[in-house]
Amino acid sequence: MDVxxxxxxxxxxxxAAIKNDDSYGYKIIKDIKPYLSISESTLYPILKRLxxxxxxxxxxxxxxxRLRKYYSITxxxxxxxxxxxxEWKEIMDIYEYVAREEQ
Amino acid sequence: MNRQEYLDDIKEKLLGLSxxxxxxxxxxxxxxxxxxxxxxxxxxxxxxxxxTADEVAEQILMDTPLPKxxxxxxxxxxxxKAWEIVLLILGAPLWIPIVxxxxxxxxxxxxxxxxxxxxxxxxxxGSIVGGFVAVIAGITGLIAGGGVAALAKIGGGLVxxxxxALLFLPCKSLVLWLFELCGRxxxxxxxxxxxxxxxx
Numbered sequence: 001m002d003v004x005x006x007x008x009x010x011x012x013x014x015x016a017a018i019k020n021d022d023s024y025g026y027k028i029i030k031d032i033k034p035y036l037s038i039s040e041s042t043l044y045p046i047l048k049r050l051x052x053x054x055x056x057x058x059x060x061x062x063x064x065x066r067l068r069k070y071y072s073i074t075x076x077x078x079x080x081x082x083x084x085x086x087e088w089k090e091i092m093d094i095y096e097y098v099a100r101e102e103q
Numbered sequence: 104m105n106r107q108e109y110l111d112d113i114k115e116k117l118l119g120l121s122x123x124x125x126x127x128x129x130x131x132x133x134x135x136x137x138x139x140x141x142x143x144x145x146x147x148x149x150x151x152x153x154x155t156a157d158e159v160a161e162q163i164l165m166d167t168p169l170p171k172x173x174x175x176x177x178x179x180x181x182x183x184k185a186w187e188i189v190l191l192i193l194g195a196p197l198w199i200p201i202v203x204x205x206x207x208x209x210x211x212x213x214x215x216x217x218x219x220x221x222x223x224x225x226x227x228x229g230s231i232v233g234g235f236v237a238v239i240a241g242i243t244g245l246i247a248g249g250g251v252a253a254l255a256k257i258g259g260g261l262v263x264x265x266x267x268a269l270l271f272l273p274c275k276s277l278v279l280w281l282f283e284l285c286g287r288x289x290x291x292x293x294x295x296x297x298x299x300x301x302x303x
Contacts, residue, residue, distance in 0.1 A: 025131065026138035040135040041154030044128065045166035064141070068134055 010036060010046055012084045015055060015077045022072045047071065055080055106136055109150050116160035119174070120167065128163055164297040169289065172296050209292065216285045223274045223281075227267055234264030 001009075013032045017023055023031070029043060050056045055077035060067045104112070110129055117125045132153065139149035153159070164172060183191070191198075237260030244253030 024138070025135055026142070039152060039154045039158075040132065041159040041162045044131055044159070045162050047131075048127075049166065066134070066137055067130070068138075069131065 006036065010038065010042070011050060011055075012081065014043070014046055014050065015073060015081055018056060018071050018073045019078065019081060022070045024068050024070050028071070050077065104147070104150060106133075106146050106150075109136075109156060112156035113159050116156060117163060120163075120171070124163075128159075132159065161297055165293065169293055169296075172293060209288075212288060213285060216281050216288075220278045220281045223277055227270050227274045230263045230267030230270070234260045234262070234267060236260070237263065 010032075013035055014028055017028045017031045025040060025043060025047070029038060029040065032038070047056070047058075051058060053076065054074060056071045056073055058069050058071055060069055062068075110133060113132060114125060114129060117128060135153050136146070136149045139152055140146060144152065154162075238257050239260075241249075241253045241255075241257030241260055244256060247253075249256075
């Protein structure tokens with residue numbers, strides 16, 4: 001897959017992974033694995049970028065005697081998902097046209 | 104390599120970034136290792152799954168804005184010794200011009216790319232506007248009784264305008280391509296800094 005496209009899709013996938021419930025790094029990776037397989041070294045810059053863009057917030061919580069960072073989606077992040085959905089509706093229309101049966 | 108060595112390795116490769124950035128990254132990777140170990144992996148397997156220290160550092164550095172990256176790379180990783188400072192000062196007549204000329208080369212590459220873009224835009228814009236003006240002038244000339252010369256002016260103006268219109272699309276893609284080239288050039292500079300840092 002095109003690198004630029006993958007980068008954009010990963011951001012949306014991460015937001016989608018936290019849109020219903022707050023989540024943490026390893027769980028996000030496991031949740032999006034069926035769609036795109038990534039490791040923590042790829043996830044870290046994405047989370048950082050999303051945080052800087054105001055799409056998510058981070059808080060630390062104790063788990064098993066150590067700290068774990070939980071990520072929650074913000075209004076901005078939800079808007080990003082909506083924008084993505086609208087944009088892809090257009091792309092799907094184009095796809096239908098491109099992939100239509102030859103006559 | 105065990106957990107601590109791995110984290111130290113990452114820390115060393117990120118030196119020069121702000122302490123806060125480094126601490127945040129280390130906390131994240133510590134948690135990542137612990138979560139995978141809790142999931143049943145050994146330390147070694149967890150490290151492999153998370154990514155090598157080089158991968159981790161490269162991903163973080165490539166995502167760091169260029170100015171921050173430059174200052175992080177240029178900043179010495181330990182206090183300078185006295186003789187090093189002396190050398191640095193004595194060597195100033197040598198290294199200042201070198202750094203300045205490297206900077207000038209990068210700047211001129213960008214200037215050349217932008218002036219090419221500007222030229223292409225000016226050619227298209229100029230031929231369309233020029234052609235239009237020539238047609239108007241020709242029509243006025245014709246009304247004023249200019250005869251053949253005025254007709255030729257109208258014809259010439261139409262030809263130039265047509266050329267401008269024909270050139271519009273190829274020129275547009277040329278400008279976009281030049282712009283992309285500019286972006287690639289910046290990425291390349293960034294890569295030079297990251298490579299140096301990761302290898303060290």
